[in-house]
Ligand SMILES: NC(=O)C1=CN([C@@H]2O[C@H](COP(=O)(O)OP(=O)(O)OC[C@H]3O[C@@H](n4cnc5c(N)ncnc54)[C@H](O)[C@@H]3O)[C@@H](O)[C@H]2O)[C@@H](O)CC1
């Protein structure tokens with residue numbers, strides 16, 4: 197896992213590294229600039245392109261000056277530096293790098309408050325105006341400059357953080373930010389890069405290691421963690437040779453209405469393909485032919501639409517409930533009965549979440565360790581409206597602890613909040629997965645992993661990762677715009693095999 201730090205903690209990690217490595221802060225800046233330049237050269241190898249580096253007078257600006265000098269050393273011929281001197285102060289490392297820039301004979305233009313903004317003949321803009329030190333929304337001269345640069349519609353490469361973007365905390369929806377085609381960010385993605393509010397401002401980002409003390413970063417015990425492939429490789433176990441279907445549990449998927457049988461089929465398919473030993477689907481009677489035809493592997497318990505069928509609850513190692521279930525009286529009764537009769541962690545999704553929102557009495561019946569899988573709208577129905585994704589995360593932390601549950605909030609970077617206060621961000625998945633039925637497959641995967649005895653927190657981490665990874669394997673190589681959920685379910689055994697040692 198890659199710990200994700202807030203700006204405050206990043207400053208602490210910078211200071212610790214400077215003191216204990218030890219390294220002078222200007223040398224750390226040099227290292228950061230070098231890491232940036234390494235990536236920059238890979239992405240933009242054409243050394244004849246005109247590049248303008250816009251620098252503030254803080255350490256982000258100091259990085260910009262060092263980057264301009266290094267690009268010049270790498271024979272980028274047309275480097276132009278613009279220094280925005282909008283404040284009275286500058287940092288010592290900015291000043292140090294300014295001297296080095298002058299010594300290297302690189303020309304620069306200074307702009308002071310109220311000055312006319314210079315023309316820009318560059319093809320590429322490097323944004324080193326403000327970084328993680330942003331402490332208020334852009335206004336005045338900064339706003340004027342950023343609006344001007346946005347209007348130029350050039351390729352912008354941001355240093356560490358796009359100017360105007362807060363790294364964490366609530367972000368106003370209308371925040372002014374210098375839009376970046378690429379952000380080369382230091383040490384770790386900033387938390388805000390993983391939230392939808394950053395979508396309009398960042399096309400893509402790359403994190404480069406600048407060697408901040410790993411030991412110190414771990415000691416901060418950040419609640420925020422970024423899942424990496426190696427974590428999944430550690431968690432997935434090969435199937436033992438002496439095993440049988442009983443070894444991998446029996447999952448029950450309670451889902452579907454006559455008109456939403458597809459949700460039940462997709463969920464059951466996700467469950468079986470993710471490796472449950474046995475999968476049973478509790479479905480409306482009218483769906484039996486569809487189930488038997490499309491998935492002969494899955495067993496059925498039929499519902500007549502009137503009362504909850506008799507079920508031997510104990511024989512199921514895990515339950516997933518909700519996809520396409522409907523919100524009528526029978527669905528409510530079925531959810532109530534399930535919560536009354538089943539005490540092990542279960543997966544609660546879709547209509548089961550909507551029923552829960554409308555019937556808050558059910559909250560106290562949810563088994564400890566259960567997994568709730570809302571998308572944004574379901575989340576807000578459960579917990580009230582939110583002004584930002586940051587505030588949704590804070591609510592998820594509180595509610596996961598209060599109800600002793602895992603909340604898997606679906607998103608481009610799906611967010612998992614655990615009862616112990618951890619927040620995991622899942623890196624896999626892509627927009628080709630934004631298609632109806634995709635969440636139903638995830639519910640099946642999660643129920644399957646619970647049935648296979650993965651503890652709920654692990655099931656969330658593995659489930660979100662392999663779901664997104666299967667989607668990536670299908671969509672990315674051929675730039676497919678849509679991945680069908682049924683196809684994704686079929687891809688799962690391949691994805692899992694590739695990740696199993
Ligand atoms: N040793 C370190 O601390 C390192 C820092 N690095 C760089 O340093 C950056 C952070 O530097 P700083 O903390 O100096 O901060 P910035 O350079 O991001 O900002 C400079 C100053 O601008 C002011 N400011 C904030 N918001 C403003 C606004 N809306 N309008 C006008 N002024 C505003 C603040 O007083 C802030 O300190 C990182 O993003 C990274 O690029 C890297 O060089 C790696 C090492």
Ligand SMILES: Nc1ncnc2c1ncn2[C@@H]1O[C@H](COP(=O)(O)OP(=O)(O)O)[C@@H](O)[C@H]1O
Nearest residue numbers: 606607608625626627629630632633634635636
């Ligand atoms: N742009 C995207 N990037 C990554 N994953 C996505 C994207 N869009 C959707 N997904 C994933 O697809 C699933 C969609 O779930 P959901 O909205 O519940 O679908 P449905 O209710 O139709 O089954 C979630 O797991 C989500 O993370």
Ligand SMILES: [K+]
Nearest residue numbers: 323326357359
């Ligand atoms: K910047």
